[in-house]
Amino acid sequence: MPKPVFIDEDACDGCSICYSTFGCPAIGVKPGGKAFIHNELCNGNGSCIQVCPVQAIKRPAPAKAPAGSPTGGVKEQG
Ligand code: SF4
Secondary structure (H helix, E strand, C coil): CCCCCEECCCCCCCCCHHHHHHCCCCEEECCCCCEEECCCCCCCCCHHHHCCCCCCEECCCCCCCCCCCCCCCCCCCC
């Protein structure tokens, strides 16, 4: 299963689109209105990334491949 997404708190302006309109149960709201991710509920599909108008919902960087692996430590696309 993909890793949970995360919220960049500096970028989030608390517009509420992700937790009110989009309505994923894995997205919660902090006092003050900024969003956060319930990691235990997030399936990592990333559909919420599209709804944030300020790109505050992000995917964690992929783990680096070990040296000598088929990808040779080169960052994978997608
Ligand atoms: S849609 Fe983006 S800016 Fe709006 S509350 Fe969610 S994470 Fe924050």
